[in-house]
Amino acid sequence: xxxxxxxxxxxxxxxxxxxxxxxxxxxxxxxxxxxxxxxxxxxxxxxxxxxxxxxxxxxxxxxxxxxxxxxxxxxxxxxxxxxxxxxxxxxxxxxxxxxxxxxxxxxxxxxxxxxxxxxxxxxxxxxxxxxxxxxxxxxxxxxxxxxxxxxxxxxxxxxxxxxxxxxxxxxxxxxxxxxxxxxxxxxxxxxxxxxxxxxxxxxxxxxxxxxxxxxxxxxxxxxxxxxxxxxxxxxxxxxxxxxxxxxxxxxxxxxxxxxxxxxxxxxxxxxxxxxxxxxxxxxxxxxxxxxxxxxxxxxxxxxxxxxxxxxxxxxxxxxxxxxxxxxxxxxxxxxxxxx
Amino acid sequence: xxxxxxxxxxxxxxxxxxxxxxxxxxxxxxxxxxxxxxxxxxxxxxxxxxxxxxxxxxxxxxxxxxxxxxxxxxxxxxxxxxxxxxxxxxxxxxxxxxxxxxxxxxxxxxxxxxxxxxxxxxxxxxxxxxxxxxxxxxxxxxxxxxxxxxxxxxxxxxxxxxxxxxxxxxxxxxxxxxxxxxxxxxxxxxxxxxxxxxxxxxxxxxxxxxxxxxxxxxxxxxxxxxxxxxxxxxxxxxxxxxxxxxxxxxxxxxxxxxxxxxxxxxxxxxxxxxxxxxxxxxxxxxxxxxxxxxxxxxxxxxxxxxxxxxxxxxxxxxxxxxxxxxxxxxxxxxx
Numbered sequence: 088x089x090x091x092x093x094x095x096x097x098x099x100x101x102x103x104x105x106x107x108x109x110x111x112x113x114x115x116x117x118x119x120x121x122x123x124x125x126x127x128x129x130x131x132x133x134x135x136x137x138x139x140x141x142x143x144x145x146x147x148x149x150x151x152x153x154x155x156x157x158x159x160x161x162x163x164x165x166x167x168x169x170x171x172x173x174x175x176x177x178x179x180x181x182x183x184x185x186x187x188x189x190x191x192x193x194x195x196x197x198x199x200x201x202x203x204x205x206x207x208x209x210x211x212x213x214x215x216x217x218x219x220x221x222x223x224x225x226x227x228x229x230x231x232x233x234x235x236x237x238x239x240x241x242x243x244x245x246x247x248x249x250x251x252x253x254x255x256x257x258x259x260x261x262x263x264x265x266x267x268x269x270x271x272x273x274x275x276x277x278x279x280x281x282x283x284x285x286x287x288x289x290x291x292x293x294x295x296x297x298x299x300x301x302x303x304x305x306x307x308x309x310x311x312x313x314x315x316x317x318x319x320x321x322x323x324x325x326x327x328x329x330x331x332x333x334x335x336x337x338x339x340x341x342x343x344x345x346x347x348x349x350x351x352x353x354x355x356x357x358x359x360x361x362x363x364x365x366x367x368x369x370x371x372x373x374x375x376x377x378x379x380x381x382x383x384x385x386x387x388x389x390x391x392x393x394x395x396x397x398x399x400x401x402x403x404x405x406x407x408x409x410x411x412x413x414x415x416x417x418x419x420x421x422x423x424x425x426x
Numbered sequence: 427x428x429x430x431x432x433x434x435x436x437x438x439x440x441x442x443x444x445x446x447x448x449x450x451x452x453x454x455x456x457x458x459x460x461x462x463x464x465x466x467x468x469x470x471x472x473x474x475x476x477x478x479x480x481x482x483x484x485x486x487x488x489x490x491x492x493x494x495x496x497x498x499x500x501x502x503x504x505x506x507x508x509x510x511x512x513x514x515x516x517x518x519x520x521x522x523x524x525x526x527x528x529x530x531x532x533x534x535x536x537x538x539x540x541x542x543x544x545x546x547x548x549x550x551x552x553x554x555x556x557x558x559x560x561x562x563x564x565x566x567x568x569x570x571x572x573x574x575x576x577x578x579x580x581x582x583x584x585x586x587x588x589x590x591x592x593x594x595x596x597x598x599x600x601x602x603x604x605x606x607x608x609x610x611x612x613x614x615x616x617x618x619x620x621x622x623x624x625x626x627x628x629x630x631x632x633x634x635x636x637x638x639x640x641x642x643x644x645x646x647x648x649x650x651x652x653x654x655x656x657x658x659x660x661x662x663x664x665x666x667x668x669x670x671x672x673x674x675x676x677x678x679x680x681x682x683x684x685x686x687x688x689x690x691x692x693x694x695x696x697x698x699x700x701x702x703x704x705x706x707x708x709x710x711x712x713x714x715x716x717x718x719x720x721x722x723x724x725x726x727x728x729x730x731x732x733x734x735x736x737x738x739x740x741x742x743x744x745x746x747x748x749x750x751x752x753x754x755x756x757x758x759x760x761x
Contacts, residue, residue, distance in 0.1 A: 137621035138592075244709050245472075274471035274648065274710075279692035279703035286702075301621065308694035308703065345626040347651030349693060351674045359630055360623045363591045 090164055091125035092295050093149070093263055098122050098158035100141070100148045104368060114368045118144040120319035121158070121392075126263070131289065131296040133310030133327065135303060135342070139364050140316040142299045146265040149297070150182055151175065162263065180210055183256035187268035189248030193240040199226070200236040203254045210259060225254040230284060246277035253284065257292075265297045270305060282309055303346050307331055315339050318375040319367055320392060325402035335396075335404035337383075338376045374406070382408060431502060432459035433642050434483070434527075434610055439497035441475075441482045443713075444490060450713040452478040454666035455497070457740060460610065460659075462504070463636065465643040467653040467674070469689070470663035473710050476646050479663075480612045483644075484529055485511065485519045501526070503609060525555045528603035532615035534595035538587040544571075544598045545583035548605050555606045570601035573638075575631060593624035597631065604635060612644045617652065629655060650693060654678060662686045665711055665721035668740060672747040682749040684759060685722050720752065728753045 100119040103112040119141040126132045134142045147153045149160050151167060160167040162182060170178060186192035193202055204222045207213040213221050223233035229250040240248060249269065256264055266285065270278045286309060288294055300306050306313055307327055314324040315338065323336040334340045344358045362379050365371055371378050377387035387393075387407065396409040441453040453475040460466045468476045481487045483499055494512060502508040503526065511522065531537040539547060548570055549563035558566060564583070571579035574597040587595055596616060603611055613632070617625040633656065636643060645656055653660055653674065660677045662670040662685065670683040681687045691704035708725045711717055720738050723729040730753070738750040753759030 137623060246709060275650075275689060276471060276692045276706040277709065279694075279705045282694065283703055283705060303622070304694040308700065341623060345622040347625075347629070347649065347655045349650040349654045349678065349690070351654040351657070351678050353654075357626060359626045361627075363593055363624070364621075 090161075092128040092163060093126040093297070094161045095125070095145075095149060096123050096159045096161075098145065098148060098160065099156040100144050100153060101156045116367050117319050117370065118367060119148060120367075120370070122314075122316070122319075122321045124314055124321065124324060126295050126297060128262070128295055129289070129293045130311035131298050131309055133306035133313040134297060134299045134316060135301060135306050135313060136316035137301065137342075137364055139318075139367065141319045141367070142316050143267055145316070146184070146267050146297055146299050150179075150184060150265060152184075176210075180206075180212075180259040181262045182265075183259070183261040183263070184265040184267060185249075185252050185256050185269040187271055189245050189252055189272065190240075192252055193248055195240050198237055198239055199251055202240070202251060203236070203258055206255070206258050212259065221258075222254075225258055228257065228288075229254045230280075244277075245273055246280060249273060249281055250284070253281075253288075257288070260292075261294070263295045263297070265299065267299045268301070269298075271300060271302065278305070285309065303331075303343065315342065318364060318370050320375065320405070322376065322406070323402075323404040325399070325404075329399060329402050333399075333402070335398045335402065335409045336376075336406045337380050337408070339404070341379075341381070384408070430461055432500075433462050433502055433504075434644070435459040435498075435500040435502070436479070436483075437498040437500065439479065439482060439499060440495035441478050441487055442493040442495045444493060445714065447712075448714040449493075451495075451666050451716065452713050453482060454716075456663070456666070456668055458659075458661040458668055458671055460642050460644055462609075462642055463640045464658040465636065465645055465656050466659045466661060467645045467647060467657035468661045468663055469647060469650065469653055471648060471710055473713065474663040475666040475713075476663050477614055480529065480614050480644065480646055483511065483612065484523055484527065485514075485516075486523075486529075501610075521555075524551060524608070525606050526608055527610045527612065528606065528608040529612040529614065530596070530599045530603050530616050532618050534592060534599050534619070535587060537599060538595060540587055543584050543586055544590070548583075548598070548602045551602055552605050566605060567601075570605045571598070573604070573635070574598075574601045575627075576601075591624075592620055593627060596620060596624075596628055600628075600631065600635070604639060604641070607639065608641060610642045610644065612646070614646045615648070616645075618647070618649070625652075632656065650689065662689075665716055666713060667721065667750065669722065669751070670747075670749045671740070672744075676744070676747050680744075680747075682743065682747065682754045682759075683722075683751050684726050684728055684753065688725075720750075726753075728759045730758070732756075 098119055099121055101115040101117050104114040106113040136142050148155045155168055200222050203225055204218045207221055222236050226233055226235055231250050270281050298309055310327045313327045313330045314321045317338050323339045334343055341358050341360045360379050373388045373390050374393050377383040393405045393407050395403040395405050397403050398409050436456050436458050439453055439456040443450040443452055456479050470476045499511040500508045501511050545567040548567035552558050552566045553563045568579045568583050571583055576582050576597055617628050657674040660674050661668045664685050670686050681690055688706040706725050717724050719735055720733040723733040732752050738752050740748045740750045742748045
C-alpha cells in the first residue's frame with residue numbers, strides 16, 4: 088500500500104473565547120475536535136456537514152492558514168506542521184485553495200493577469216516576459232479567453248470569477264486543492280459547468296481534492312469518498328455510493344432524508360430533526376448528536392464520543408447502534424483505509 | 427385546471443430600472459396567477475427577475491431607479507372587488523401590505539431589527555394593522571411564536587434577533603408575517619440561507635401553517651427539489667419573462683421549454699447515476715441588452731431563424747401547461 092497524498096490524524100483546532108478587561112481566556116470553541124482521514128492521490132474526499140460543524144476550519148487548518156491545536160497532517164510524506172518557513176513556502180505551491188465567494192476572493196484592484204500570475208512571479212516560476220504566455224494558457228485551460236487577462240474582476244460574472252479563482256489555484260501546478268464551497272454561490276446551470284471543469288482537471292492533471300460543501304447532491308457527484316462532520320468530529324466516512332445507499336449513522340440518515348428531491352410524486356415521508364446544532368463551546372457529553380438523535384439510548388449521553396464501528400470493510404461510523412462490524416478505537420489507526 | 431378564480435393575477439407586469447448602462451428590463455412582461463390556499467413556485471437563476479416581481483407586488487421597488495413600466499397586478503380578496511395594486515395610493519397600499527399580503531425574505535438577520543426584541547417587532551405589526559392594545563399585542567406575539575414552533579415562547583419573546591439561530595429567526599419572520607392573517611404570503615428564498623435539516627423544519631412548518639390558515643403562498647426559489655416539495659403550480663422565469671407555467675406534476679414529468687429542461691439536466695442527481703452533468707452553455711444575458719426574439723436562443727441547441735426574428739408568446743400547448751417556445755409550438759423540439 089502506498090502512502091496517501093494527504094493524511095490527517097486526530098486534528099484539533101480550538102479557538103479561545105476571551106472575556107473581561109484582561110482578555111482572559113474563558114472558554115474554547117472546539118471547531119475541529121479530533122478528525123482523521125486520508126486523501127489518496129487523484130481522488131476526491133467530500134467533507135459535508137451543516138454550518139458551524141467545522142468543515143471550513145478543517146480545510147484551512149490542513150493548509151496551515153489557521154494554526155492547529157494538536158494532531159498531525161502529512162502531505163507527500165512530510166509533516167506539514169513541523170515545516171520551517173522556507174519549506175512551507177515551497178510546499179504551499181503544491182497545496183491550493185478555491186474559495187466560496189468569487190466576489191470577495193479576487194482583489195478588485197488587480198487585473199486578471201496579476202491575480203492569476205502573481206504567484207508565478209513570487210515563486211520565481213516565470214519572469215515578466217513569460218507571464219502573459221503562462222497566464223493565457225491557464226485561462227484557456229479553465230474555459231476563459233487569453234484576452235480576458237487585461238480585465239478586472241468586476242467585469243466578470245460569478246461563474247467566470249470562479250474560473251479565474253481556479254486558474255489562480257492551478258498556476259503553480261498543485262497536487263492538492265481544497266475546494267471550500269467552491270460552487271455553492273453559483274446558479275445551477277453555472278454550477279454544472281464548474282463541476283465538470285473541476286472533474287476534467289482532475290482527470291487531466293491527477294489532482295486530489297478536499298471538497299467541502301453542504302450540498303449533498305454535488306458532493307455525491309464529485310467525490311470518491313465522503314466524510315460527514317457534526318460539531319467538530321467526523322461521524323461517518325465511506326465510499327460515496329456506500330454512504331448514500333447504506334448510511335449507518337443516524338445523523339447521516341437524517342441529513343440525507345432532509346434533501347428535497349426534485350420529484351413531486353415522492354411522498355412526504357421524511358425524518359425531520361428537531362432543534363439546532365449545539366454550541367461548540369460546550370458540546371453535549373457522550374455522543375454529540377444525542378440531544379437531536381431520534382434513536383438515542385439513555386447511555387448515549389454519558390462518557391466520551393463513541394468509537395468508530397466498521398460497518399463494512401471501508402465504511403466507518405461513530406455510533407453505538409451501528410452493527411455489524413468490529414469496533415475500532417478513535418483516533419484511527421492506519422488500517423482503517425484499505426488501499 | 428382549477429375553475430376557482432385566482433386571488434392574485436399578474437398581467438404583463440413590467441418593472442424597469444434606470445441604470446448608467448441603460449434601461450434594465452428586470453421584469454418584462456410577466457404573467458402568472460395564484461389560487462386561494464395554493465402555492466405557486468417561481469424558479470429561475472439569479473437576475474431572472476423573480477425577486478423584482480415579488481417586490482413589485484408589494485410595491486416595494488424603490489423609485490428611482492425603479493420604473494413601473496406597465497401591466498396589472500389584480501388582487502382579488504374572497505369577498506371584495508378585484509383591485510389593481512399598481513394603481514393604489516401609498517396609503518391604500520400600506521393597508522394591503524402586511525395585512526393582506528405579507529412577505530418573508532432570504533436573510534432573516536438583515537430583515538429583523540437588531541435593537542428591538544422579536545416580541546416588540548411582532549407586536550408592532552399587529553398593533554398597527556389590527557389595532558390591538560400593547561398587552562394584547564404582546565400576548566399575540568407569544569401565541570404566534572408558539573404556532574411557529576419556538577420552544578419556551580414566553581421567554582424567547584423578550585430576546586433579540588442576535589440571540590437566535592438562523593432557523594429560529596426565520597420562524598420569527600414567519601410568525602410576524604402570519605400575525606395579521608394575510609391572504610397571500612410571499613416567501614423570497616426563505617430557506618436558501620439555512621442548512622438542509624433546518625430547511626426541512628421550515629418547509630414542514632410552512633406546509634402546516636398553510637393547512638391551518640389557508641394562506642396562498644408565492645414561493646420564490648432556485649432549488650428544484652424545494653419546488654417539487656411545496657408547490658401546486660410552477661412558473662419558470664428567464665430573462666425577465668415567464669417561459670413556462672404548469673402544475674408541478676406536469677412540469678416535472680414533461681418540461682417543455684428547452685431552458686426548463688436544461689435546468690433539470692444540469693442538476694446533480696441524488697441517486698448518483700449521472701456520469702457527467704449536462705450544461706446550458708453561456709450565461710444569462712444582461713437585462714440592459716437582451717437578444718432579439720427569444721431571449722434564450724443564444725444558449726439553446728434547437729434555435730432556428732424564427733427564434734431570432736420573433737419573440738415567442740406564452741401559449742397553452744397542453745391543457746393547463748403554457749410555454750413560450752417556437753420549437754415546441756411548431757413541433758421541432760420534442761422530448
